[in-house]
Amino acid sequence: MNRVVITGIGIYSSIGQNVDQVKDSLYHGKSGIGIDPERTEMGFRSAITGVLPQPDLKGMLKRRQRVGLADQGEYAYLATLEAMKMANMDEDFLANDNVGILYGNDSSAKPVIYATDQLRLKNDTTLIGSGSIFQSMNSTVTMNLSTIFKLKGINMTISAACASGSHAIGLGYTMIKNGLQDKIICGGAQEVNYHSMGSFDGLGTFSMRVDNPAEASRPFDRSRDGLVPSGGAATVILESLESAKKRGAKILGEILGYGFSSNGDHISHPNVEGPTRSLEMVLEQAKMQAKEIEYINAHATSTMAGDLNEGKAILNVFGKNQPYLSSTKSMTGHEMWMAGASEVIYSLIMMHNGFIAPNINLENPDDELKDLKFAFNVIEKDFDLFLSNSFGFGGTNSSLIVKRFKD
Amino acid sequence: MEREEIIDKINEFLVEEFEVEEEVIEPEANLKETLDLDSLDYVDLVVEIESNFGFKVNPEDFAGIHTFQDFYEYVINKAEAQSA
Numbered sequence: 001m002n003r004v005v006i007t008g009i010g011i012y013s014s015i016g017q018n019v020d021q022v023k024d025s026l027y028h029g030k031s032g033i034g035i036d037p038e039r040t041e042m043g044f045r046s047a048i049t050g051v052l053p054q055p056d057l058k059g060m061l062k063r064r065q066r067v068g069l070a071d072q073g074e075y076a077y078l079a080t081l082e083a084m085k086m087a088n089m090d091e092d093f094l095a096n097d098n099v100g101i102l103y104g105n106d107s108s109a110k111p112v113i114y115a116t117d118q119l120r121l122k123n124d125t126t127l128i129g130s131g132s133i134f135q136s137m138n139s140t141v142t143m144n145l146s147t148i149f150k151l152k153g154i155n156m157t158i159s160a161a162c163a164s165g166s167h168a169i170g171l172g173y174t175m176i177k178n179g180l181q182d183k184i185i186c187g188g189a190q191e192v193n194y195h196s197m198g199s200f201d202g203l204g205t206f207s208m209r210v211d212n213p214a215e216a217s218r219p220f221d222r223s224r225d226g227l228v229p230s231g232g233a234a235t236v237i238l239e240s241l242e243s244a245k246k247r248g249a250k251i252l253g254e255i256l257g258y259g260f261s262s263n264g265d266h267i268s269h270p271n272v273e274g275p276t277r278s279l280e281m282v283l284e285q286a287k288m289q290a291k292e293i294e295y296i297n298a299h300a301t302s303t304m305a306g307d308l309n310e311g312k313a314i315l316n317v318f319g320k321n322q323p324y325l326s327s328t329k330s331m332t333g334h335e336m337w338m339a340g341a342s343e344v345i346y347s348l349i350m351m352h353n354g355f356i357a358p359n360i361n362l363e364n365p366d367d368e369l370k371d372l373k374f375a376f377n378v379i380e381k382d383f384d385l386f387l388s389n390s391f392g393f394g395g396t397n398s399s400l401i402v403k404r405f406k407d
Numbered sequence: 408m409e410r411e412e413i414i415d416k417i418n419e420f421l422v423e424e425f426e427v428e429e430e431v432i433e434p435e436a437n438l439k440e441t442l443d444l445d446s447l448d449y450v451d452l453v454v455e456i457e458s459n460f461g462f463k464v465n466p467e468d469f470a471g472i473h474t475f476q477d478f479y480e481y482v483i484n485k486a487e488a489q490s491a
Contacts, residue, residue, distance in 0.1 A: 063426050064445065126466060127457055130450040 004176045005405055007249040008087025008237035009345045010079035014050030014192075014230050015332050018082055023349050026357040027378055031214035031331050033228050039194045039201075046206035048213045050192060050230025050333040061148065068134030068144050070108045072189035072338075075233035076141045077148065080185060083235040088249055089183075091149060100153030100181045102172045103141045103235075104164025104188035106337040109196035111135035141189045141233075153181050159337075161392025162299075164188055165234060166340020170258035170398055172238045182243040188341035190231030197229050203268075207302060217334075218361035219300035219327035220307050220369060227301040230333030234342035251405040253348055257286030263395025270306045270391060275299075275313035278397035282387065283317070286401040291321035293401070294383035295356055297347045299391045300327035301334045310389065311369035322373040324381070326359035340390035340398060347386045351404060354382045413460075413486055414479050420455045434476040441475070456482060462489050 009019060014032025016022035025032065032050050039047035055074045057066055069077065084090065089099070115132045119125065134143060139157035146155045154175060158168040165188020172184040200206070207216035207226040217228040244251055259282025263274030283290060296314060300307040307327075314325065328346045329335070335342050350357055356379040365374060384404040391397045408416075422429050425442045432441070442448070449466040457463055462485055472478050 058426075063424075064448070067451070122457070122463075124457075124463055126450055126453045127463070129454045130447040 002177050002179055003241035004173045004238055004255045005241050005244050006236055006252045006255065006348065006402070007239045007244050008083035008089065008235070009252060009348060010082030010086065010235040011232070011342060011345050012052070012075040012079045013232035013234070013332055013335065013342060014052045017052070017078070019349060022346065023353060025331060026328065026346055026349060027353070027355055029331060029358045029360040029378060031360065032230065033213040033216055033333050035210065035213055036194065042194050042198070044194065044198070044201045045204065046201060046208050046210060046226070048207055048210055048216050048228050050228065050232070050335070052192060052232055065148050067131030068140070070111050070135035070140050070191060071193060072105060072108070072191040072231065072233060073135070073141050073144045075231070076103065076145060076187065076189040076235065079187065079233040079235040080145060083185070083237050086250070087237045088247065089237070095150035098153045098182065099151050100175070100184040101142050101146050101151055101155055102158060102168045102184055102186050103145070104158045104160065104168040104337050104341060105138055105141045106159040106161055106164050107196050108136050108138060108140050108191060110191060110193045113195045145185070151185070154184065160396045160398070161394055162334065162336045163340055163390040163392040163396045163398040164337040165342065166388065166390035166398035166400060167260065167396070169236055169238065169255070169341060169344060169400060170260065173255045173258050176238055176240050183237065183239045185235060186238050186341065187233060187235040188338035189233040190336045190338035192231040200229065205303065215361050217302045217330050219298065219302045219330050219359060220311065220365050220374065221362045222364045222366055224302045224304065224307065227303055228333035230335050232335060232338055232342070234338050234345050236341055236344055253351065253402045254405045255400060256288065256403050257282045257401040259283070259285055259399040261397045263397070265395050268393055270309045270395070272309045272312045272316070274395050274397050275310055275389065275391055276316050278399045279313060279317040279389070282399035282401050288401065290318045293318070293323045293385055293387050295324045295347065295350070295386040297343045297386060297388045298325055298327040299389040301329055306391070308366055308368065310391070311366065311372055315369070315371060322371065324356045324375050324379060325372050326357055326375040328357055330360040330362065331357070340388070343388045343390070344400060344402060347388055347402065351383060351386060355380050356383070408486060410483055413483050416459055417479060417482060420459055424451065424455055432475055434479070435474050437473060438475055438478050460486055462486070
């Protein structure tokens with residue numbers, strides 16, 4: 001079995017569009033949440049969302065390479081460029097080596113709606129344009145990035161709701177561990193627009209704190225009233241230890257375990273048993289005791305049931321040995337298909353800079369969760385081992401354990 | 408719309424949409440090679456014609472178009488037929 005290490009990370013998010021910016025936001029507890037006036041205009045109950053600039057890739061990519069990219073593909077391209085640079089992999093390297101891509105993505109609503117609007121308006125399918133189909137499919141990110149970077153290995157999108165990005169890393173880890181591939185660009189991407197969020201808003205899932213968006217996402221706080229949708233893209237380059245050493249790559253961390261489970265229960269209402277099994281599995285896979293974990297980056301999205309049930313699962317598994325716990329979604333909002341990958345990056349940034357990011361807006365935790373060891377404020381701490389949780393609709397659960405690399 | 412006006416408008420969207428320098432657009436130059444068009448790009452030419460001139464054409468019609476001049480004549484003829 002191969003050891004699997006991380007040799008590059010790249011991020012494009014509401015709290016920063018590169019690793020350095022994100023590091024500052026995490027340390028200072030800076031929120032990336034704001035109001036989208038288009039959502040107000042479209043009759044959303046809540047217009048609160050993560051806010052990030054739309055990249056302009058003209059001049060960076062040729063027209064044919066750009067027209068197939070949906071919003072989240074543009075974020076993913078920039079995140080991947082940053083990760084490649086860190087991993088010391090240039091475009092020639094990618095084109096001539098055997099590198100794969102496994103990226104999480106679970107919607108591409110805007111181009112689908114745009115195409116349908118055009119068709120209704122023009123009654124002519126040609127007038128939808130040539131890029132639409134490549135922007136509309138769930139595999140839009142992997143089909144575009146694999147073409148742009150001329151990748152020759154595994155090429156696939158992982159769709160697993162809000163655990164997509166985490167499963168993408170878990171599956172990449174599994175492939176490299178088993179010797180099927182040496183290097184895989186993993187990650188997660190999430191479109192940020194009203195098109196993809198209307199029906200989610202209609203379910204009453206989003207926070208209604210429109211007067212104070214920065215305080216809207218408050219995981220584990222008693223006064224939480226719903227999640228805040230957000231997005232962007234996060235790229236995590238995985239590699240076998242042997243390959244990383246051969247290339248002389250800087251190693252940012254080692255993946256020690258991937259745990260997963262399905263609730264087998266309600267489509268949207270989370271339970272305690274499913275996440276508990278995912279946590280138990282990842283510890284078993286990593287051959288670790290619960291007490292060895294130093295930090296958990298929670299899935300907690302700021303919903304009443306989700307945060308409570310995750311907290312209970314963590315209490316079940318970690319008992320009296322509670323690691324520090326925070327949900328970075330308090331700052332980023334819920335990055336959904338991207339979150340499992342971005343939160344591994346956020347945790348890696350903390351591990352390399354000696355701090356634990358705060359769970360901002362957490363003032364009064366639920367009574368049942370008082371024994372959890374929350375990071376209410378930023379904590380200066382060197383640590384070597386963290387666990388990242390991601391759960392999604394349909395009861396899909398994923399947990400990853402990452403350790404600072406030691407030979 | 409006058410011939411010159413149509414030609415200017417075509418050149419304008421080719422420069423903007425297909426990202427070529429205006430200098431490379433010569434009436435006798437090869438359209439496909441100069442603009443580096445693949446089969447998908449003809450779909451976007453159809454979109455540009457519709458959005459600039461308000462009429463629909465078929466991507467298949469481009470089979471007989473080789474030079475920029477051919478392309479201008481094709482659009483001019485279609486525009487005239489539309490206004491006739």
